[in-house]
Amino acid sequence: MGRQLLLDKVNVAGINTYDVYRKEGGYRSVEKALKKMTPEEVLEEVKTSGLRGRGGAGFPTGMKWSFIAKPEGVPRFLLCNADESEPGTFKDRYLMEKIPHLLVEGMVTSSYALGANQGYIYIRGEYMYVLRILEKAIAEAYQNGWLGKNILGSGYDFDLAVTCGAGAYICGEETALIESLEGERGNPRIKPPFPAVKGLWQNPTVVNNVETIAAVVPIINDGGAEYAKIGIGRSTGTKLISASGNINKPGVFEIEMNITVEEFIYSDQYCGGIKNGKKLKACVPGGSSVPILPHYLVCKTAAGQDRLMSYESLADGGFATGSMLGSGGFVVYDEDQCIVRNTWNFTRFYHHESCGQCSPCREGTGWMEKVLHRLEYGHGKMEDIDLLWDIQRKIEGNTICPLGDAAAWPVAAAIRHFREEFEWHVNEPVRCLEKNYGLVAEKVFEPVTA
């Protein structure tokens, strides 16, 4: 196992309580920042660290922070995006449940750099029990003087609260999150203006993922340069990977981003190989919206080099032969899984989660779901495959927010790499359902209801 910066103390008994967290060196980054550093120095350390947003887009955090507008007399806000809803991703929940104070500490240190005096953690409504864990941690932090007025006598005030969503993937998009936090429907806003200029209640706002904010803690404790030594190239530091699917050891792993994908899948330290001795068929390395990789492009790039668990290496080859690290939602498929069915499943998800503002996404996701449903259930025609390609191409890039792209990419990649399987579904639909799902033939020709 490589270095652990976030989860190193996860197995310490009672680490979810303030006393143990503090005894294990918690809140040192707040002491260091508020007593010895200016906000600008904290920002510089984060820039030096090379930390990139851990929510999926991978945008450099220090640069994002430097965009925040600072008009005189206007409050600024730091929002933590804990709306984790990308299928395949469950790392933030793990971190918040196990070490809630790490997020609280990161919020204080990060807000200090931004000059924000109020922060909110926006957590998805389904994680209500985690919300209660966070509220307890926040209350403990207030009692011990890490939140509130004049923290550590520095003159810096910071208030922190948790609020929640109610089951909407779209609220992970930062402007939809802001809308939701204002008590509205989660419809993304048109940009510009960006949240850094006009965000929460039209004030300058930064929205960061849970893991990003947690990573600020070791960056300030050990220095940005030290953090930047870990990993490879522009993929600095450690990354939490949520591993699921047909593997022996699903769970959350903290990795250094210079390990190979092969090691990650097959080493006993991580996924422990494919379950039941089966063969690898495909892998979605960064959450449902990134392109699926066929087995021959998982461990090696198209150029034959070892593929690493880094932003750059996973994207090597572009969308033609690569994918993305995304949110680190690593889903592994064995030889028995059906790509058409999986693509239909993901498309149904995006159809369900489209907010409905933009026609290409609202109509296109539903249309693709229908076409994929009929392919999977034995009503498909050959020309449906080209139709699907055409629909996804017309969604991508034509919507206000990236949900449209997220819905289009998995369909495009599935057709690109597994076209034969789609054709096979048209020619011999019954065989797939029997082989892969043990479903009886009469179920195959159920009426199309999608």
Add this chain to the structure above:
Amino acid sequence: MEAVKQTTEFTPEMLAEVDRIIKLFPEGKQKSALLRVLHIAQAHYGWLDVPVMDYIARLLHIQPIEVYEVATFYSMYDTVPVGKVKLEVCRTGPCAIEGAEKIISYIENKLGIKDGETTADGIFTLKSVECLGACGYAPMLQCGEKYHEHLTEEKVDALIEAYRKNPKANYMGM
């Protein structure tokens, strides 16, 4: 299941919680409390009917339509009656390849209802839902605030029995 309620008023404990949540936001921004207040109401009443939403609008000094539009947008809110125990089974990708569909059919057969329906005795509602962020522990379902993971048919049997005895066991707080 009955649509007629004794009252739409919140209990003093609920009102205190609403008050606490409103105070998390700057003055005049009490609308931000709406999503959490709707959760409180739904945990208490089981679902959100119009009189309850109108009451919430009065509590937060907003228009009823502002409550309706939010309640109908987010999939966790029920604006039609549901059973006392809502079994929400994740059906998305990683859960699907680990057998979510079999768990859903097993529950359908066991309770004699289809996905989205409520049992005749008004106790159980089955709902398949999109990713709940527990992909590594699939298949799974959520009931109230509890996550039940690594589901098997035996586990489903046991938890249905437990909930039949105590339908409120699914909520930790208010």
